[in-house]
Amino acid sequence: MKQSEHFTFASEAEVEDIGGGLKRQMLGYNHELMAVKIYFDKGAIGYNHAHRHSQVSYVVEGEFHFNIDGVTKILKPGDSCFIPPHTDHGATCPTGGVLIDTFSPAREDFIEDDK
Structure with a gap:
């Protein structure tokens, strides 16, 4: 896997429409770590799934109802989950x-x- 440039500028980084009211913008990565900005339209759903990666999500803006292993909590700006x-x-x-x-x-x- 390649790595990202040292600096990422929001005005220049591609925002990819991934469907269902979600958009994704890569912030930085190498093979060990990745940061991604995810935009949710009002009412958008990030459907339940699982993957082999550890993940931390940080709420920048909006209200999110996160379900992790069957437990749902409401997260607001400044909140995060592992x-x-x-x-x-x-x-x-x-x-x-x-x-x-x-x-x-x-x-x-x-x-x-890299696909």
Whole structure:
């Protein structure tokens, strides 16, 4: 896996429409770590799923209803959550909002060039 440039400028980084009212902007990564900005439209759902990566999600704006391993909590700006590897999780965003998701190791499936 390649790595990102040392600096990422929001005005220049591609915002990819991933469907369902979600958009993704890569912030920085190498094979060990990845940070991604996720934009949720009002009412968008990040459907429950699991993956091999550790994940921390930080709420930048909006209200998110996070379900982690069958437990749902409401997170607001400044709140965060940790999702261990192989743990079922998802989120809904009734207000519209923005998350910063970090993954370790990096999500290879998010990098088009390496597929």
